[in-house]
Amino acid sequence: MVKKAGVLGATGSVGQRFILLLSQHAEFEIHALGASSRSAGKAYKDAVNWKQADILPKTAQDVIVQECAPEGNFAECDIVFSGLDSDVAGDIEKAFVDAGLAVISNAKNYRREKDVPLVVPIVNPEHIDIVENKVKKAKAEGKQTGFLICISNCSTAGLVAPLKPLVDKFGPIDALTATTLQAISGAGFSPGVAGMDILDNIVPYISGEEDKLEWETKKILGSVNKEGTEVVNIPEDEMKVSAQCNRVPVIDGHTECISFRFAQRPPPSVAELKQALSQYVCDASKLGCHSAPKQTIHVLEQEDRPQPRLDRERDNGYGVSVGRVREDSLLDFKMVVLSHNTIIGAAGSGILIAEILKARGLI
Amino acid sequence: MVKKAGVLGATGSVGQRFILLLSQHAEFEIHALGASSRSAGKAYKDAVNWKQADILPKTAQDVIVQECAPEGNFAECDIVFSGLDSDVAGDIEKAFVDAGLAVISNAKNYRREKDVPLVVPIVNPEHIDIVENKVKKAKAEGKQTGFLICISNCSTAGLVAPLKPLVDKFGPIDALTATTLQAISGAGFSPGVAGMDILDNIVPYISGEEDKLEWETKKILGSVNKEGTEVVNIPEDEMKVSAQCNRVPVIDGHTECISFRFAQRPPPSVAELKQALSQYVCDASKLGCHSAPKQTIHVLEQEDRPQPRLDRERDNGYGVSVGRVREDSLLDFKMVVLSHNTIIGAAGSGILIAEILKARGLI
Amino acid sequence: MVKKAGVLGATGSVGQRFILLLSQHAEFEIHALGASSRSAGKAYKDAVNWKQADILPKTAQDVIVQECAPEGNFAECDIVFSGLDSDVAGDIEKAFVDAGLAVISNAKNYRREKDVPLVVPIVNPEHIDIVENKVKKAKAEGKQTGFLICISNCSTAGLVAPLKPLVDKFGPIDALTATTLQAISGAGFSPGVAGMDILDNIVPYISGEEDKLEWETKKILGSVNKEGTEVVNIPEDEMKVSAQCNRVPVIDGHTECISFRFAQRPPPSVAELKQALSQYVCDASKLGCHSAPKQTIHVLEQEDRPQPRLDRERDNGYGVSVGRVREDSLLDFKMVVLSHNTIIGAAGSGILIAEILKARGLI
Amino acid sequence: MVKKAGVLGATGSVGQRFILLLSQHAEFEIHALGASSRSAGKAYKDAVNWKQADILPKTAQDVIVQECAPEGNFAECDIVFSGLDSDVAGDIEKAFVDAGLAVISNAKNYRREKDVPLVVPIVNPEHIDIVENKVKKAKAEGKQTGFLICISNCSTAGLVAPLKPLVDKFGPIDALTATTLQAISGAGFSPGVAGMDILDNIVPYISGEEDKLEWETKKILGSVNKEGTEVVNIPEDEMKVSAQCNRVPVIDGHTECISFRFAQRPPPSVAELKQALSQYVCDASKLGCHSAPKQTIHVLEQEDRPQPRLDRERDNGYGVSVGRVREDSLLDFKMVVLSHNTIIGAAGSGILIAEILKARGLI
Known part of the structure; x- marks a missing residue:
């Protein structure tokens, strides 16, 4: 089943690459795009200064950009990718996790947290066990839980x-x-x-x-x-x-x-x-x-x-x-x-982590 | 007194930089330019594919290029700078030293020889003592001697x-x-x-x-x-x-x-x-x-x-x-x-070594 | 049916791109690779200094390089792509055409010949009519004919x-x-x-x-x-x-x-x-x-x-x-x-011309 | 006699080059540096993000940056060079001219004014006649006048x-x-x-x-x-x-x-x-x-x-x-x-125009 994906910081450099990779992906579809209030309310193609060699994907161009809050389309996302700058990522990502969403972030804010896996998907996907345990425990308690996984530098x-x-x-x-x-x-x-x-x-x-x-x-x-x-x-x-x-x-x-x-x-x-x-x-x-x-x-x-x-x-x-x-x-x-710094070193890693989460039934 | 300088490998990259530095130098004048037999006999300006930002110096452009042998104008040089490639530098530099000439070389051929100083002029000019001792000894014996100093990589x-x-x-x-x-x-x-x-x-x-x-x-x-x-x-x-x-x-x-x-x-x-x-x-x-x-x-x-x-x-x-x-x-x-690799790392070092030799009375 | 393709000048820059494009092509297979006598007799992977971002294709790496003559595997080719330098392309390409082979060349030698189409495949494929007429005429006479098409600058x-x-x-x-x-x-x-x-x-x-x-x-x-x-x-x-x-x-x-x-x-x-x-x-x-x-x-x-x-x-x-x-x-x-100068401006154009020839039944 | 020079927009790209050229100049000395209120009051070396290959000149580093108004040290300047951005240059340059100062500007704001010479100093210094006439006329009337000369694109x-x-x-x-x-x-x-x-x-x-x-x-x-x-x-x-x-x-x-x-x-x-x-x-x-x-x-x-x-x-x-x-x-x-776009195409032209003004007795 195709999973609904959201992108935070959608107009930025990392956000654009998330969108590009998602648009070509069989397992995910772009469902929510978030950016600053300056962009919110605009169609993505009007909000972004698109800088990729590939043309702005059709599946993204008319998506209406939201503010970065766990509401609207974001609330329906199976997975949310964050390309936010570190000066705003802290509060926003916390709000998303608290709202029960699964977040994969390229920002540095929570990388040092012991209960947040810092994952290079071709290296240490076993650290995702922490997330699996958290999810299982919540399920056992009849609850649902959000979680955060950080992409490395x-x-x-x-x-x-x-x-x-x-x-x-x-x-x-x-x-x-x-x-x-x-x-x-x-x-x-x-x-x-x-x-x-x-x-x-x-x-x-x-x-x-x-x-x-x-x-x-x-x-x-x-x-x-x-x-x-x-x-x-x-x-x-x-x-x-x-x-x-x-x-x-x-x-x-x-x-x-x-x-x-x-x-x-x-x-x-x-x-x-x-x-x-x-x-x-x-x-x-x-x-x-x-x-x-x-x-x-x-x-x-x-x-x-x-x-x-x-x-x-x-x-x-x-x-x-x-x-x-x-x-x-x-x-x-x-x-x-x-x-490749923008693939295995950034957005691409986020996508592969999401694929692992899906394969392991965590999203 | 202005010293007569020769340049071996005068049409090459290092040779061109020797010529440029010499042309602007108060203590040296270009007296002999040596290159392959293909260039020999031509005016330097016709032999060289000049690739420096500064214009080909007037003092070099009409110098007739010689073959790289310790004869003709080279025999009259106080100092000879070698920008030769290592595949030919060995024999030619030896011939020049044997002929009693003072040679400063950018080639790697003799760098490992224990009695050849390998000199970075802002670092180990004291290794030139070896040359000084050799010259003094020769003089004491009523002879004259050539010598070689290598520029480092x-x-x-x-x-x-x-x-x-x-x-x-x-x-x-x-x-x-x-x-x-x-x-x-x-x-x-x-x-x-x-x-x-x-x-x-x-x-x-x-x-x-x-x-x-x-x-x-x-x-x-x-x-x-x-x-x-x-x-x-x-x-x-x-x-x-x-x-x-x-x-x-x-x-x-x-x-x-x-x-x-x-x-x-x-x-x-x-x-x-x-x-x-x-x-x-x-x-x-x-x-x-x-x-x-x-x-x-x-x-x-x-x-x-x-x-x-x-x-x-x-x-x-x-x-x-x-x-x-x-x-x-x-x-x-x-x-x-x-x-700066072409100054302190190559031709420029050769010029400064020559200045030290002059200051120490060795040329 | 998959067509047999040969590449002349296979170790050069244009030749490498022909090989790369052919290796990924459903309609052509690499059948003959030609280079200078220095390379002839070697496996392609040992003859070439491969400089493309894509890895040397498996279908090419063990092909034994031939000299550039219309013999051996070249004689069996449906189409021959020439990436030869202009100093040798003249005689070799003529020999191939005279031997009845279809040649598409990136060299400039015959571009000015009136009976040789100079083709940019997205622009003037109608000039290939000249080739079609030549082939038909030969066929009507019970003969077979080689021909040459030039790729533009x-x-x-x-x-x-x-x-x-x-x-x-x-x-x-x-x-x-x-x-x-x-x-x-x-x-x-x-x-x-x-x-x-x-x-x-x-x-x-x-x-x-x-x-x-x-x-x-x-x-x-x-x-x-x-x-x-x-x-x-x-x-x-x-x-x-x-x-x-x-x-x-x-x-x-x-x-x-x-x-x-x-x-x-x-x-x-x-x-x-x-x-x-x-x-x-x-x-x-x-x-x-x-x-x-x-x-x-x-x-x-x-x-x-x-x-x-x-x-x-x-x-x-x-x-x-x-x-x-x-x-x-x-x-x-x-x-x-x-x-894109190496695609529509060189090797890529050659491939597309060959596709047109195939679609028109000329190879 | 050495002329007192001021620089408007002193921390910017063009301003830095004015300062560099002035610091090495025999006929001018840096007397006033102007920048935004953020920089005003600081020593120049603390206000600027110096980006030139030459080291920040000693004669500039401790100059206290002023705001861009025709007061303080600026009032004493014989010539003022403006490297201001066009969004602020209009008002500031007008104020300086109105205050009787001689201004040479790299900004585009007044280039189209008919009574403002647009000068490439190696091309049309004769357009400075307009300034000379204005100065003479004022002098004849017992007054002093400021003036503006624009550097071309x-x-x-x-x-x-x-x-x-x-x-x-x-x-x-x-x-x-x-x-x-x-x-x-x-x-x-x-x-x-x-x-x-x-x-x-x-x-x-x-x-x-x-x-x-x-x-x-x-x-x-x-x-x-x-x-x-x-x-x-x-x-x-x-x-x-x-x-x-x-x-x-x-x-x-x-x-x-x-x-x-x-x-x-x-x-x-x-x-x-x-x-x-x-x-x-x-x-x-x-x-x-x-x-x-x-x-x-x-x-x-x-x-x-x-x-x-x-x-x-x-x-x-x-x-x-x-x-x-x-x-x-x-x-x-x-x-x-x-x-050279930053010399004859920008700051350098300004300096040479000032030299011409000095040679013609206009400053």
């Missing part, structure tokens, strides 16, 4: 994708460095990154990004507690993560040069590492989710790959590419990771 | 510039990571980096670059032996260096995200680090060399600097910029370094 | 696409100016346009391009003679075309700022112009060709469109976008045209 | 520079087309052109630009009336100008592909055209103005020049480059013009 998504199969197979990583070369689409477009700042240039700073990369990794690679109610992060002293984040003149696709060390001695070989990466099949694929990548991690053997322009579209942007896997003189290994 | 030059004052003040660095974002001018222009490879893209690989960055650092930060005849590199096990090199869509200016640890415990504070960097005055400045930077290391306090387009021209490209100096969770510190 | 294809419906409806255009902003993919990639030439830069010159744009327009918009054997170009004095061609830092998609005047007075209105463009349905669409655009000409109303990054993929690159249609103070009208 | 400045010597020598041009490829620095930087809009892209529209190019050309090439009080534009029907304006991914330097026809028959030859361009010496040079170009128009003979990255800095950005001068099949000639 874009650069974190790319980073943890290849780490997951490695940690699963070879045990904990206790030291990790990541220097990122991040695409400008990650910053949205009004104004986003100014042309004068990025043409023939690098900006070696993205506000808040290094901190997110460092702590989110420890939550996403963490585990659910015994009660099934909270995520337990990897303790600070068990995993040192050091990030350096840069904005580069690339439209889409975050490149990350990483190095890492396993706690366990001796570490695996490069060949074993590559094999673990290549053989990894994410749960979303096993569940048969429509957007799940056929190949979760692509291990590229050419010495000059992955490259954002050539490799970002692997598996429609849901696959992550890894190249230059080699030993490191300081830690154990170093390699280059490439992920 | 461009990304190495930027890296070691801020490390030098830190090592001088706080002792050895035993671990270092460097992820580079290198400009395309470093690859020359025929063909250099293809537009299709670098527009909206990153290439996470530069042939041979990581290896150069890792070992050259240990030679440049190494010391001259007691006899004054050879450079003693920092031993492998005393300094671990790990590099990851990327080509980015930037015309000029290499950005390097580095982290490092001092051997000595406890390490200095961030404030002490910045002070040591800011107060550093390179020997070339003390010698009063014309091209020496007024400020060797610029410590930038803005959180989003240095940026290549805005900061690469500091001190005409002879100054190096450092920003985002902060503590690192894994090693001691991390920071961003920016240097 | 990329910037010409974009230009003539909107002109065709206008000329059809409003009569001849007697004056036309076109200033192009051409993407770098049009120059191939070995080396193609150097990064140093195009980053933060414009190159206001493309060798031979202006001449091609000026004369090809008069052939493509010309007519077939009564005998059905030759194309009659629009006479020089009936249509003045003036082109200025620039290379710009864009990966794919040629933008052309054009102005033009109709011979007939008074000229149509802007509204009539737009209507004629919007209503145009190319013959390839009427024939039901698989790659034919659903909408041949997209008339965009937003004042800042078309833009290459946003609009080049319309109808998989087979649709052409037009925007800013307005009156001109000097001629009658001016407008901006955008076309 | 950036793309107009580049266009008219080579037209002036041609019109001077060969008579009126009656038809002109110009397709521009304009750098992003022309749009300022907060936000200016968004990175997402310009990377791997062209925007074929700049609000109001085509109209400015078309009418400003007729004022700048127009003449002063007999009374010496107003500019008489070239009549509409004597000169048809058609412009198409594009934004391209270039930092600095506007490229314009133009074609034009002389009223007089027969037209001159290409050689005569080039000679007229090369021999042109602008009045500012004759007056010995410090910033005046040594060579006003550079005629480049290489077939692929001018290029913005290589040629924009000719004569410190005050020289204009012309290339590809050739006959046109539709009008008489076509050629490519390159000018």
Whole structure:
């Protein structure tokens, strides 16, 4: 059955991508679009400054934009995707969850909450157990409950994708460095990154990004507690993560040069590492989710790959590419990771999380 | 007195920059230009595909190009700058030195030779002592001797510039990571980096670059032996260096995200680090060399600097910029370094080395 | 029935795109790949430096590359696509046609031959009548004949696409100016346009391009003679075309700022112009060709469109976008045209021509 | 004697460039800086988000920013440069002139006023006669008068520079087309052109630009009336100008592909055209103005020049480059013009106009 989907922050950069992905999706239909009071009451096509390469989908263009409240069409939604800015996301998302709605958010506001799963769908869908438990418990009590799932930061998504199969197979990583070369689409477009700042240039700073990369990794690679109610992060002293984040003149696709060390001695070989990466099949694929990548991690053997322009579209942007896997003189290994920041790193992840929720009967 | 200068590989990318810098220089005059037999015999302006923003200097345009042999005008040169490709530099540079000429080379062929100084002029001009001793010895024997000094790799030059004052003040660095974002001018222009490879893209690989960055650092930060005849590199096990090199869509200016640890415990504070960097005055400045930077290391306090387009021209490209100096969770510190790859990282370094040689009476 | 296809110049830029398009095509299968003797005998995957965003197709990777002669697998091909460089295309393509093969070429060598149709498949497929007549005549004589069809220059294809419906409806255009902003993919990639030439830069010159744009327009918009054997170009004095061609830092998609005047007075209105463009349905669409655009000409109303990054993929690159249609103070009208140079401007056109040939029973 | 200079809109893009140029200027000193009330009262270094490659000049950093009123330090200024946005420039500039101050403005508000000269200093400084007459008249009446001179639009400045010597020598041009490829620095930087809009892209529209190019050309090439009080534009029907304006991914330097026809028959030859361009010496040079170009128009003979990255800095950005001068099949000639949009097209022009005023004793 087709599920009714709502989009909060529908006119923004992330909201537009939610709409684009939903419009082409067999399992969801656009039912409610929310934006600021300036846009409310207008047809979507009149409210939005559409900036995607694909044409504004017909199924969205005449939808009347609502304010972002859990009323009207939103009240009928099976799932609500939030592309809200963090300065307003806090209150609005809370209101939606309190009203019993299922919300998947790209905003950072609730990512640190222990009972809110922070999910990269090709990495840690098992954290959704917390939601399942909450839903079951409510049902057992004859009630219905809303819930919130957070999408991770874009650069974190790319980073943890290849780490997951490695940690699963070879045990904990206790030291990790990541220097990122991040695409400008990650910053949205009004104004986003100014042309004068990025043409023939690098900006070696993205506000808040290094901190997110460092702590989110420890939550996403963490585990659910015994009660099934909270995520337990990897303790600070068990995993040192050091990030350096840069904005580069690339439209889409975050490149990350990483190095890492396993706690366990001796570490695996490069060949074993590559094999673990290549053989990894994410749960979303096993569940048969429509957007799940056929190949979760692509291990590229050419010495000059992955490259954002050539490799970002692997598996429609849901696959992550890894190249230059080699030993490191300081830690154990170093390699280059490439992920599509607006797909697996943002709106696309939200869609795949929703597919998992549907496959698991949670929406 | 104005010194006679020759340029080998005069039509190439590095050669053109040598010519440009020499043409504006009060202490040198262009006396000989050498290129392949295809160009030999032609006026320089007819042999070259001039690709610099500044117009082809008048003092070069009518110079008749010679073949690259230590004869004709080259025999009269006080100093010869080599911008030759490594596939031909070996034999030609040897012939020039054997003929008693003073050669400063940008090629990689002799960089690993223990009795050939590998010099970043704002970092280790003291390695020129080897040359001075060789010249003095020859003179004592009533002979004259040629000699060779190598310019370092461009990304190495930027890296070691801020490390030098830190090592001088706080002792050895035993671990270092460097992820580079290198400009395309470093690859020359025929063909250099293809537009299709670098527009909206990153290439996470530069042939041979990581290896150069890792070992050259240990030679440049190494010391001259007691006899004054050879450079003693920092031993492998005393300094671990790990590099990851990327080509980015930037015309000029290499950005390097580095982290490092001092051997000595406890390490200095961030404030002490910045002070040591800011107060550093390179020997070339003390010698009063014309091209020496007024400020060797610029410590930038803005959180989003240095940026290549805005900061690469500091001190005409002879100054190096450092920003985002902060503590690192894994090693001691991390920071961003920016240097002008065609000035302090290539031809410009050659000119400043020549100025030092002149100031020290070696040419 | 699936047709056997061969590709000449299979390792080059255009050849790679032919292979990519063929590998995804229901009506053609890759049967023969030809390249220089350096590549001949190797599996394609070992011969090629694959530079496309899509992965090297499985159906091509193990094909053994042949030399470019009408023998072996090429002799069995129903259609041969040529992506050869013009310095070798002349002799090779002639040999293929003489051997009775059907050849569609992207090279410029035979474009000016009167009995060789120069075809933009969404514009002048009626010029293929010449081929049909030749084939019928041979068949009537109990013989079989090879033939050649040329693909137009990329910037010409974009230009003539909107002109065709206008000329059809409003009569001849007697004056036309076109200033192009051409993407770098049009120059191939070995080396193609150097990064140093195009980053933060414009190159206001493309060798031979202006001449091609000026004369090809008069052939493509010309007519077939009564005998059905030759194309009659629009006479020089009936249509003045003036082109200025620039290379710009864009990966794919040629933008052309054009102005033009109709011979007939008074000229149509802007509204009539737009209507004629919007209503145009190319013959390839009427024939039901698989790659034919659903909408041949997209008339965009937003004042800042078309833009290459946003609009080049319309109808998989087979649709052409037009925007800013307005009156001109000097001629009658001016407008901006955008076309995908590697699809409708090169390999893609070749594929669509082959589909037309198949639909018309000529292969 | 050093003149006291004020800058209105001092924190903006154009204001910053005025300050940079003034700080390096022997004849002017920064005496007053004006910005919005948000900045007023702060030291300039604390009020500005400095975005220039050169470091914030010492002579500006501690100047206390005032509001934009003709009081305080502004009242003592010999000359005031306005980089104000057009939404506030109207009232403020009027107040300054009414207060008896000499104002040179980059804003568009008063450009169409007949008694306000619209000046490109290397083209039509003779229009300053209007100001001189006004000043003399006031002086004769024992009064003092303020006055306003407008700087032209950036793309107009580049266009008219080579037209002036041609019109001077060969008579009126009656038809002109110009397709521009304009750098992003022309749009300022907060936000200016968004990175997402310009990377791997062209925007074929700049609000109001085509109209400015078309009418400003007729004022700048127009003449002063007999009374010496107003500019008489070239009549509409004597000169048809058609412009198409594009934004391209270039930092600095506007490229314009133009074609034009002389009223007089027969037209001159290409050689005569080039000679007229090369021999042109602008009045500012004759007056010995410090910033005046040594060579006003550079005629480049290489077939692929001018290029913005290589040629924009000719004569410190005050020289204009012309290339590809050739006959046109539709009008008489076509050629490519390159000018530095922030120098001769904006702040730089303001400085040179002030130098002319000083040389003529008007400030």
